[in-house]
Amino acid sequence: MSNYTRYRLLLIIVCFASLLFLYYVYFTGEKVPLDVRERFFQNEYLDPQLDPSLRPIGNVRAALVVLTRNEDLTEILRTMKQFESRWNRRYNYPYIFLNDAEFNQRFKDRTSAATRAKTFYGTIPQEMWSYPSWINQTKAAEARDQMVKDKIIYGGSESYRHMCRFYSGFFFHHQLLKKYDYYWRIEPGVKYNCDINYDPFAFMQKYKIKYGFTLSLAEYRSTIPTLWDTVRDFMDEYPNLINPNNFTRWISDDDLDSYNLCHFWSNFEIGDLNFWRSEAYTKFFNYLDKAGGFFYERWGDAPVHSIAAALFLEKSDVHFFNDIAYRHEPFEHCPPEPRYHISGNCQCNVSENFDMHWYSCTKKWFEI
Numbered sequence: 001m002s003n004y005t006r007y008r009l010l011l012i013i014v015c016f017a018s019l020l021f022l023y024y025v026y027f028t029g030e031k032v033p034l035d036v037r038e039r040f041f042q043n044e045y046l047d048p049q050l051d052p053s054l055r056p057i058g059n060v061r062a063a064l065v066v067l068t069r070n071e072d073l074t075e076i077l078r079t080m081k082q083f084e085s086r087w088n089r090r091y092n093y094p095y096i097f098l099n100d101a102e103f104n105q106r107f108k109d110r111t112s113a114a115t116r117a118k119t120f121y122g123t124i125p126q127e128m129w130s131y132p133s134w135i136n137q138t139k140a141a142e143a144r145d146q147m148v149k150d151k152i153i154y155g156g157s158e159s160y161r162h163m164c165r166f167y168s169g170f171f172f173h174h175q176l177l178k179k180y181d182y183y184w185r186i187e188p189g190v191k192y193n194c195d196i197n198y199d200p201f202a203f204m205q206k207y208k209i210k211y212g213f214t215l216s217l218a219e220y221r222s223t224i225p226t227l228w229d230t231v232r233d234f235m236d237e238y239p240n241l242i243n244p245n246n247f248t249r250w251i252s253d254d255d256l257d258s259y260n261l262c263h264f265w266s267n268f269e270i271g272d273l274n275f276w277r278s279e280a281y282t283k284f285f286n287y288l289d290k291a292g293g294f295f296y297e298r299w300g301d302a303p304v305h306s307i308a309a310a311l312f313l314e315k316s317d318v319h320f321f322n323d324i325a326y327r328h329e330p331f332e333h334c335p336p337e338p339r340y341h342i343s344g345n346c347q348c349n350v351s352e353n354f355d356m357h358w359y360s361c362t363k364k365w366f367e368i
Helices: 003-026 036-043 070-091 105-113 137-149 158-169 200-206 227-237 279-291 301-312 362-367
Strands: 062-067 095-099 119-123 182-186 211-213 216-218 262-264 269-272 318-320 326-328 331-333
Touching (some): 036 362, 062 158, 070 105, 095 105, 105 119, 200 269, 227 301, 262 301, 279 301
Parallel strands (some): 062 182, 095 119, 211 318
Antiparallel strands (some): 182 269, 211 269, 216 262, 326 331
């Protein structure tokens, strides 16, 4: 068979396959199956970019919350420069800087000069950053030592545990946040790689969204060995607090017998402060706190927040901020849709988008 004959045969096969495909799509009335991401965006996604009412300067009672230390100044200035350029220079929401020690004057001067927005500086009260009376500190120290031997990340850190407990149970009660309804958590060194041309706080308020995320992944099981047992005990004791339309199928694959480790990565959060101040969450946190896992293990605020959201909220109360390109090493969310990149207002690499990675839980979010 000559090369020309082979070419003609291949061309006929391709044309026939194309016609068969078109017939299947347009004449049988059936649709080509969408992948899980496309189906989510077609059927569920609420796109803030399409709502022009969110673009004007808003008057939402909201603040940018930064838990940091004096030695983080270089990294927080780098993050602020990008964050201001990408978004806050147009909206001027205030920054609230929190520290377990006093901020020095250099930190205050440099950060206040980095924005036209108001800046506030607060020290965390001792009762929010210390061992509660029921914790056996010797036992806690032994647990840290063992985690160091087991090479568990932050396993030996006291301050990391205080930070996780603070974000889990106290930041929303800090004096500087009392007058606000919404917050955006900012961390030193993170990157925002696309322009944001609307007000996420106005979006949250208008559509009654309680929690927003960009990245999700699986927790280290070795840091939370008894967390799920404690959650199950709480559910048994307070069944009336569990939302009947909850989305626990995102955090459990076996009808709540076990925790699949999925959580929203809480270094990026945009949330409703009044959700964390609610009766249900207050009882939940207090129950966990009494169990001691923040110190005897290494319970993180990310799984605590995520499990609480799954128990007390509906899926529609939580928003995936697809349009906010965010990087916290080593992971990045970069919106893959071409419309975000054609304008030239995104500088992230789609090939590094973490959404559909095997270790990400965002694909499961699309599925449920």
